[in-house]
Amino acid sequence: xxxxxxxxxxxxxxxxxxxxxxxxxxxxxxxxxxxxxxxxxxxxxxxxxxxxxxxxxxxxxxxxxxxxxxxxxxxxxxxxxxxxxxxxxxxxxxxxxxxxxxxxxxxxxxxxxxxxxxxxxxxxxxxxxxxxxxxxxxxxxxxxxxxxxxxxxxxxxxxxxxxxxxxxxxxxxxxxxxxxxxxxxxxxxxxxxxxxxxxxxxxxxxxxxxxxxxxxxxxxxxxxxxxxxxxxxxxxxxxxxxxxxxxxxxxxxxxxxxxxxxxxxxxxxxxxxxxxxxxxxxxxxxxxxxxxxxxxxxxxxxxxxxxxxxxxxxxxxxx
Amino acid sequence: xxxxxxxxxxxxxxxxxxxxxxxxxxxxxxxxxxxxxxxxxxxxxxxxxxxxxxxxxxxxxxxxxxxxxxxxxxxxxxxxxxxxxxxxxxxxxxxxxxxxxxxxxxxxxxxxxxxxxxxxxxxxxxxxxxxxxxxxxxxxxxxxxxxxxxxxxxxxxxxxxxxxxxxxxxxxxxxxxxxxxxxxxxxxxxxxxxxxxxxxxxxxxxxxxxxxxxxxxxxxxxxxxxxxxxxxxxxxxxxxxxxxxxxxxxxxxxxxxxxxxxxxxxxxxxxxxxxxxxxxxxxxxxxxxxxxxxxxxxxxxxxxxxxxxxxxxxxxxxxxxxxxxxxxxxxxxxxxxxxxxxxxxxxxxxxxxxxxxxxxxxxxxxxxxxxxxxxxxxxxxxxxxxxxxxxxxxxxxxxxxxxxxxxxxxxxxxxxxxxxxxxxxxxxxxxxxxxxxxxxxxxxxxxxxxxxxxxxxxxxxxxxxxxxxxxxxxxxxxxxxxxxxxxxxxxxxxxxx
Numbered sequence: 078x079x080x081x082x083x084x085x086x087x088x089x090x091x092x093x094x095x096x097x098x099x100x101x102x103x104x105x106x107x108x109x110x111x112x113x114x115x116x117x118x119x120x121x122x123x124x125x126x127x128x129x130x131x132x133x134x135x136x137x138x139x140x141x142x143x144x145x146x147x148x149x150x151x152x153x154x155x156x157x158x159x160x161x162x163x164x165x166x167x168x169x170x171x172x173x174x175x176x177x178x179x180x181x182x183x184x185x186x187x188x189x190x191x192x193x194x195x196x197x198x199x200x201x202x203x204x205x206x207x208x209x210x211x212x213x214x215x216x217x218x219x220x221x222x223x224x225x226x227x228x229x230x231x232x233x234x235x236x237x238x239x240x241x242x243x244x245x246x247x248x249x250x251x252x253x254x255x256x257x258x259x260x261x262x263x264x265x266x267x268x269x270x271x272x273x274x275x276x277x278x279x280x281x282x283x284x285x286x287x288x289x290x291x292x293x294x295x296x297x298x299x300x301x302x303x304x305x306x307x308x309x310x311x312x313x314x315x316x317x318x319x320x321x322x323x324x325x326x327x328x329x330x331x332x333x334x335x336x337x338x339x340x341x342x343x344x345x346x347x348x349x350x351x352x353x354x355x356x357x358x359x360x361x362x363x364x365x366x367x368x369x370x371x372x373x374x375x376x377x378x379x380x381x382x383x384x385x386x387x388x389x390x391x392x393x394x395x396x
Numbered sequence: 397x398x399x400x401x402x403x404x405x406x407x408x409x410x411x412x413x414x415x416x417x418x419x420x421x422x423x424x425x426x427x428x429x430x431x432x433x434x435x436x437x438x439x440x441x442x443x444x445x446x447x448x449x450x451x452x453x454x455x456x457x458x459x460x461x462x463x464x465x466x467x468x469x470x471x472x473x474x475x476x477x478x479x480x481x482x483x484x485x486x487x488x489x490x491x492x493x494x495x496x497x498x499x500x501x502x503x504x505x506x507x508x509x510x511x512x513x514x515x516x517x518x519x520x521x522x523x524x525x526x527x528x529x530x531x532x533x534x535x536x537x538x539x540x541x542x543x544x545x546x547x548x549x550x551x552x553x554x555x556x557x558x559x560x561x562x563x564x565x566x567x568x569x570x571x572x573x574x575x576x577x578x579x580x581x582x583x584x585x586x587x588x589x590x591x592x593x594x595x596x597x598x599x600x601x602x603x604x605x606x607x608x609x610x611x612x613x614x615x616x617x618x619x620x621x622x623x624x625x626x627x628x629x630x631x632x633x634x635x636x637x638x639x640x641x642x643x644x645x646x647x648x649x650x651x652x653x654x655x656x657x658x659x660x661x662x663x664x665x666x667x668x669x670x671x672x673x674x675x676x677x678x679x680x681x682x683x684x685x686x687x688x689x690x691x692x693x694x695x696x697x698x699x700x701x702x703x704x705x706x707x708x709x710x711x712x713x714x715x716x717x718x719x720x721x722x723x724x725x726x727x728x729x730x731x732x733x734x735x736x737x738x739x740x741x742x743x744x745x746x747x748x749x750x751x752x753x754x755x756x757x758x759x760x761x762x763x764x765x766x767x768x769x770x771x772x773x774x775x776x777x778x779x780x781x782x783x784x785x786x787x788x789x790x791x792x793x794x795x796x797x798x799x800x801x802x803x804x805x806x807x808x809x810x811x812x813x814x815x816x817x818x819x820x821x822x823x824x825x826x827x828x829x830x831x832x833x834x835x836x837x838x839x840x841x842x843x844x845x846x847x848x849x850x851x852x853x854x855x856x857x858x859x860x861x862x863x864x865x866x867x868x869x870x871x872x873x874x875x876x877x878x879x880x881x882x883x884x885x886x887x888x889x890x891x892x893x
């Protein structure tokens with residue numbers, strides 16, 4: 078028996094290694110085809126400017142997607158990220174006259190942590206449904222953003238603030254660097270740390286996780302804090318980049334973020350998650366976006382593209 | 397029925413899943429009006445063989461003949477058309493739909509539906525079967541036994557010639573089982589061939605005409621039931637002799653390790669006091685709902701207790717959450733493997749190490765190398781049959797899953813091990829391996845608390861047996877004087893202490 082098992086193991090590993098990778102990463106193939114297609118129909122596609130522009134566009138959504146990946150992996154949703162991004166982008170500019178750039182950023186991050194703790198407490202401890210809790214939080218935050226500005230757009234008067242989101246290092250925008258660093262860190266955290274292990278197992282079976290001594294409530298709370306922090310960071314970056322803030326900057330963004338995470342290989346049923354792939358997906362969306370508007374300022378993704386992506390994903394999962 | 401060709405012949409059936417041979421040249425014969433017991437340990441290939449018959453899985457090689465004609469079954473629909481009906485262990489009826497709708501699901505004529513007529517047909521079917529069920533009642537509101545009858549009615553209405561029943565009695569009471577057996581007798585009389593899968597020996601001998609045994613995907617033998625004994629069957633299944641009565645050896649029993657004093661939780665259990673010593677196996681017996689698991693889960697920090705104290709190794713301990721119990725040295729292997737124990741889609745390794753994964757980490761990052769070494773040593777120690785430690789644990793058999801869970805909890809280096817129904821749904825081979833593991837642990841001085849509904853199991857491996865009845869401890873029996881009868885008397889409350 079034992080020798081048979083060893084042989085079986087060889088066969089399994091040998092046969093499924095490449096196939097398994099392809100099955101889990103059909104999305105990369107699609108991305109590759111898209112890139113070839115873009116390059117074929119547009120002469121400007123493979124220019125350095127365009128590639129950098131493209132990477133910059135995907136970065137903010139990418140960062141939020143990384144946070145969302147944790148929430149999804151633990152088996153929950155965070156619908157409040159779009160509204161939190163709006164509120165953060167407003168706070169970070171609105172508070173500058175009184176507190177200066179540093180103070181405004183600090184307060185914005187503290188607010189986002191409180192939002193995350195509140196979501197986490199309601200979902201992790203009170204055991205409320207995350208869909209409902211974060212939907213409620215979304216309305217609350219959106220309302221707060223509108224009340225704070227009276228519906229107006231705010232302008233930043235602090236030139237130093239512009240470097241955070243607008244600066245670049247050797248031609249590479251800070252935004253892209255943030256995303257790359259965050260993607261590496263989050264991948265490490267999700268798939269190589271004790272915390273990440275607990276997140277994934279909680280998402281796989283929260284009852285069994287509790288029986289195994291995992292403090293499920295705490296783990297869930299932390300995932301929401303992480304997601305909120307990425308949303309706030311995203312808000313700060315957007316404001317810094319355009320030096321102004323609109324109270325509806327992140328409206329509807331939660332759907333992009335969740336789709337990107339799911340397309341990247343994170344299960345909406347929890348228990349499976351990867352941080353490195355959402356980046357790839359954002360690139361794909363970015364490509365498409367690039368075709369529609371070339372000014373490079375918009376971070377939204379058109380609905381049609383999203384649907385195409387989802388269809389591809391559905392085909393991948395059910396075939 | 398000699399004038400007809402044999403009802404079903406499956407010959408030279410082989411199947412491999414990603415390189416693992418799960419069926420190897422398997423043979424199966426079934427005659428009209430015959431009940432064939434299909435036997436084998438978990439993972440022997442019974443389910444795969446039946447899935448091939450039902451068109452759910454495609455075979456690699458081999459031939460299926462029905463009444464002499466070679467048939468190609470490539471999807472469930474063709475299987476049904478060939479008169480094959482499979483009743484799965486976990487029933488696949490739609491709970492919200494009525495019995496009628498379930499029976500005719502997928503076969504309701506197109507266009508305007510004449511419900512009255514269809515319901516009448518269903519009622520006629522029930523009358524023919526001799527059962528009284530409401531044809532309009534949603535099946536979700538019926539008992540499991542009645543749902544099973546609906547499944548059988550569905551098979552009959554599809555003119556099934558071959559009915560496969562996979563562990564049909566696993567959630568039936570004794571009386572319901574009798575009703576099922578009567579139904580099987582009726583089907584037999586009509587010439588239907590039945591393939592009956594079960595782990596329960598007494599049923600096999602009551603209901604089957606002959607048996608076919610598989611082991612590790614290979615065909616072992618087919619014998620008339622009158623020619624074999626229970627021991628023969630077990631030997632065929634596991635390929636070696638296993639004494640049915642495992643007898644735990646008695647080792648040195650040391651000082652009291654776990655001391656439970658007047659533990660109570662309102663309305664659940666009351667005033668529970670007992671102790672478990674080093675090297676001792678204490679069994680807790682009792683009927684379903686007597687509060688055995690609840691006491692164990694209170695000790696393990698899963699559910700709270702209202703009053704009482706716990707001592708471990710002479711120190712009082714305060715347990716509020718599972719982490720407290722684990723830290724103190726109490727490990728609880730839960731009763732419901734799927735709900736409370738396993739992370740089905742996660743790897744075997746992750747399932748094994750979760751309570752002590754911290755020990756392989758530095759600055760919060762898991763060292764895969766260190767972890768892998770430990771995983772490998774546990775998997776070989778418990779003889780877990782798995783191609784590797786990376787595959788999702790859902791692909792292992794029940795026995796192997798249970799061995800992984802046992803390893804998980806021993807990895808926390810407990811002083812007290814609580815096992816709640818450790819061999820439920822586990823095949824004979826794995827069962828004996830688990831008993832041996834318990835034996836070895838006791839020998840090394842572990843204090844073990846064993847909860848089991850299997851009286852034979854309790855009797856053969858406990859040093860001392862506690863019996864619970866309606867939330868109270870109702871009797872303590874030493875190993876020498878314990879018999880099934882005495883336990884049942886205490887468990888049912890016939891004798892009160």
